[in-house]
Amino acid sequence: MNEGLCADIKLANDFQPDMMRIVRKYNLTDDVRFFQVRPMEEQKALTLCYNPGQFMMVSRLGVGEAPFSISSTPSRPGLLEFCIREVGQVTQSIFRLNENDSIGVRGPYGNGFPMERLKGRDLVITMGGLGAAPLRSLILYALDNRDDFGEIYLLHGAKKPGEMLFKTEFFDMIERKDVNTMLTVDADDTGKWPAKVGLVTTLFKDIKQIDPANTFAAICGPPVMYKFVIQELLKLKIPKNQILLSLERRMKCGIGKCGHCVVKHIYTCMDGPVFSYWDVINMKELIY
Amino acid sequence: MANQLPRVGIYGLTGCAGDQLTIINCEDEILALFGAADIRSFVMAKSDNTEDEMDVAFVEGSVSTEEDLSMLKDIRKRSKILIAIGGCASCGGPQSGRALEKNWKDRIKQVYGNTKFEIPDAKEHQPLSAHVKVDGVIPGCPIDKGEFLRAVSRIVNGDMPIAYKYPVCVECKYNENECLLLKGIPCIGPLTAAGCDSVCVNHNIPCVGCRGPVIEANVASEYKLLLEKKFSKEDIVNRAMMFGGVKMAELLENLKGAKK
Amino acid sequence: MRVLKLRKKDLKKMLEKISSFGELWAPVKKGDKFAFQKIDNLNDVDPNAGRTILPLKKFMVPPRFSMFRYDKDGYHEQLGEVTDRVVFGAHACDINGLLILDKVFAEEFSDPYYIERRKRTAIIGVSCVPDEFCFCKETNTDTVDEGYDLFFSELGDDFLVWVGSSKGDDMVRAAEELFDENISVKDIQKFIEWKKWRETQFKMDIDLTAMPDIFELKIDDKVWEKIGEKCLACGSCSMVCPTCNCFNVTDTVALGKMEGTRDRCWDACTLHEYSLVAGGHNFRGSRADRMKLWYTHKLQAFIGEFGKPSCVGCGRCITTCPVDINVKTVAKTLRGEEVYFK
Structure with missing residues (x-):
């Protein structure tokens, strides 16, 4: 046996979920629900730290575990927030939980956005559908540390008004002078949508005040969105290695063991979920 | 559902009742079962059955008569969740072993001639899913007791049973069995949904596919392999159709040369 | 590395002496193949057994096991049931396989389930003769220098025993009287000759360059x-x-x-x-x-x-x-x- 493994230290079990309490839950859309949770152990709540763009493994007793992006910002400590869409067994079961129920959570995992490298840069943040989940963390963090960043553009597209996540929050942002918020829907079935109508790609023509060489872009959305948004960002002359994508994969462990998220030698859970476009340019499996 | 016991009905259409028997045979767990669920109808196990709204209906057997069909439609109408249990309900069962041939009327005549039927409305044996929406499947001939209890446990908690989306071979390797296919024995484990813990192969008996085709079953490749191993087309089709029923027939139909 | 000699006819005695180190497992015939199985009768141990259906990973990561038991209070780690085992008859390729699993499971974010079993499983390797399906020479895994506790190499009527770990050393000491410290020049020549002969036994023509x-x-x-x-x-x-x-x-x-x-x-x-x-x-x-x-x-x-x-x-x-x-x-x-x- 390998002597290196013999150390008699009781290792922390990285698979062990911590029990957390659901503090708030409410519907964001018909099938996406917002959950705010807090560790049961006060010390854990106080020391919770993570990066925007990281994810956690959320467990529902008796059903299973799945990865979810963190939607809250580390600049507002003590709480974790998730937007969860009802798509599978685990999420359906989480949907049925109520405030004050307990839930298992472990993490944070993944690299998250390189916040140090983003300092002093202009940001173009593009989100579609559930892509708002990780990018809300980034935008809130940037706004809480507003002096650290240059121009900030926030582009958010949804299929229709009823499907836009964090609508109220983002409409409030439109009022703010220190962030350029552009919201659009593919089609307005309500007839009352006060913002733009059209694909998210139509918003890019209004991006005027950035210095491309000093700009980082962040994208998250459904797989079809990446290709077209990347084209727009390249037209703006943002360097490929400054276009950051947050990707989704099936995961069973979050720590590079179970193999499900592997693409070539890349583990989405460990090396990602945030990749630069340059990282993935020759690995089409990563995006599509 | 968590606070109130789910109302459960257990029913049988055309079949051997072996799945209901398996449930009754859950001797160690039957009390827990009756404690965890409000079993309102289970004709095989008890008198005093109430036929009204159900949270969950477990239905075994194939739809083989008009009576089966109207019974199934009635169950569906008053049940929130309908689970097909056993090979007959999920695939059509051995009675649909000739489903590939289609000509139901001729086949009946071939066997019974002009005999007058007690059951005049017999029809081609079909799985439940051919007629109504099926929310979950517990396959197998008979069902596995453990799988059934796990499924009930999940349903009691408001979740659906887990479907096995990988073939028997995975469990067969967990059990470190020698591959029977490699020994020239016509095992259809690669085509068959797991969940049985490869019980047949554990006893050196080749898989006959009682749990029905697994998602993405590569029938073409296994068919070709068995032909290479000198099995006749007829033998291969018969083996696949022994339990594969209508579901296997659909897969075989797309296969060139397999149809007799 | 400490290297000793053990007479082949003393193998059973030796295995008996180290029984306190854990349950003994070794390859046993299963149909036409072999499988690592728990040994109740030492006569079943065959140092010349061929490849097993499942590799050594089944000891470190069983095909199915419980990670946690849970109740309404949360998840409770399940490591208690792991037993001490001695696995005899591991081939060089399989031990190399373990070294690769060590990299995946025992480095960053180490897996406690793997590590616990790895620590509690003594590995006794045995040299082997390639059959027509072996190509470990092409993958540079036909020999192994670490990852085992003891390794038995073919030496005519004897085994040359390589002590690869502290636990391996303890096992040798538990059966001290059966081992011979004196390796003669003749033994070394015999060992080299056998190694050369083994090289010639690789039959599969496979090239994995580039x-x-x-x-x-x-x-x-x-x-x-x-x-x-x-x-x-x-x-x-x-x-x-x-x-x-x-x-x-x-x-x-x-x-x-x-x-x-x-x-x-x-x-x-x-x-x-x-x-x-x-x-x-x-x-x-x-x-x-x-x-x-x-x-x-x-x-x-x-x-x-x-x-x-x-x-x-x-x-x-x-x-x-x-x-x-x-x-x-x-x-x-x-x-x-x-x-x-x-």
């Missing part, structure tokens, strides 16, 4: 479609591979109680559900894509990550795949040496 480059060149080749057409997606190749480490995690719940277990079982990237995400998008919906993943991971990507392939040349994929998709046929096809997939 495989990473070949994958890069052939990644969009039509042959993957052919391989995908043939693949039964049965997962067997992954189950028997000494270095396939993928797993799935599921929760089982007790009837009528909020109690149960969180279980882990072997999974395979060749199975349909592997890359399916909630919502229904399958990143690898086709068998061809999954086959490509399996082979690139073994013979290309792992090299990028760890500097060596994760194939140890044990030949199990060759003796297991019912439709002859294996490292040999895939490598030869990609290299254009032979056409296996029409």
Whole structure:
């Protein structure tokens, strides 16, 4: 046996979920629900730290575990927030939980956005559908540390008004002078949508005040969105290695063991979920 | 559902009742079962059955008569969740072993001639899913007791049973069995949904596919392999159709040369 | 390294003496093949046994086990039931396979379930003679310098015993009187001769030179479609591979109680559900894509990550795949040496 493994230290079990309490839950859309949770152990709540763009493994007793992006910002400590869409067994079961129920959570995992490298840069943040989940963390963090960043553009597209996540929050942002918020829907079935109508790609023509060489872009959305948004960002002359994508994969462990998220030698859970476009340019499996 | 016991009905259409028997045979767990669920109808196990709204209906057997069909439609109408249990309900069962041939009327005549039927409305044996929406499947001939209890446990908690989306071979390797296919024995484990813990192969008996085709079953490749191993087309089709029923027939139909 | 001699006829005695180190497991005939099984009768131990159906990974990561028991208070770690074991008869390729699993499971974010079993499992290696499916020479895994506690090399009427760990040393000391410290010049010559002879016994003609480059060149080749057409997606190749480490995690719940277990079982990237995400998008919906993943991971990507392939040349994929998709046929096809997939 390998002597290196013999150390008699009781290792922390990285698979062990911590029990957390659901503090708030409410519907964001018909099938996406917002959950705010807090560790049961006060010390854990106080020391919770993570990066925007990281994810956690959320467990529902008796059903299973799945990865979810963190939607809250580390600049507002003590709480974790998730937007969860009802798509599978685990999420359906989480949907049925109520405030004050307990839930298992472990993490944070993944690299998250390189916040140090983003300092002093202009940001173009593009989100579609559930892509708002990780990018809300980034935008809130940037706004809480507003002096650290240059121009900030926030582009958010949804299929229709009823499907836009964090609508109220983002409409409030439109009022703010220190962030350029552009919201659009593919089609307005309500007839009352006060913002733009059209694909998210139509918003890019209004991006005027950035210095491309000093700009980082962040994208998250459904797989079809990446290709077209990347084209727009390249037209703006943002360097490929400054276009950051947050990707989704099936995961069973979050720590590079179970193999499900592997693409070539890349583990989405460990090396990602945030990749630069340059990282993935020759690995089409990563995006599509 | 968590606070109130789910109302459960257990029913049988055309079949051997072996799945209901398996449930009754859950001797160690039957009390827990009756404690965890409000079993309102289970004709095989008890008198005093109430036929009204159900949270969950477990239905075994194939739809083989008009009576089966109207019974199934009635169950569906008053049940929130309908689970097909056993090979007959999920695939059509051995009675649909000739489903590939289609000509139901001729086949009946071939066997019974002009005999007058007690059951005049017999029809081609079909799985439940051919007629109504099926929310979950517990396959197998008979069902596995453990799988059934796990499924009930999940349903009691408001979740659906887990479907096995990988073939028997995975469990067969967990059990470190020698591959029977490699020994020239016509095992259809690669085509068959797991969940049985490869019980047949554990006893050196080749898989006959009682749990029905697994998602993405590569029938073409296994068919070709068995032909290479000198099995006749007829033998291969018969083996696949022994339990594969209508579901296997659909897969075989797309296969060139397999149809007799 | 401490090296000693043990007379072959004393093997049983030696194994008896070290019985306090744990349950003895060794390859035992299962049908026409071998499988590591618990030994109740020392006469069943055969140092010349061939490859086992499952590799050593079954000891460190059992095919199925419970990670946690849970109740309404949360998850409770399940490590208590791990027992001490002595595994006799491990071949060099398989021990090399363990070294690869060590990299995956025992380094960053180490896996406590693996480590606990690895620590509690003594490995006694035995030298072997390659059969027609062995190609460990090509993967540089035909010998092994670490990862075992003891290693027994062929030496005529004796074994040359290499002591590879502190636990191995303890085992030797527990049967001190059976071992001979004196290795003669003649012994060394005999050892060299045997090694040279063993080299000549490799029969499989396979060349894995430049495989990473070949994958890069052939990644969009039509042959993957052919391989995908043939693949039964049965997962067997992954189950028997000494270095396939993928797993799935599921929760089982007790009837009528909020109690149960969180279980882990072997999974395979060749199975349909592997890359399916909630919502229904399958990143690898086709068998061809999954086959490509399996082979690139073994013979290309792992090299990028760890500097060596994760194939140890044990030949199990060759003796297991019912439709002859294996490292040999895939490598030869990609290299254009032979056409296996029409």
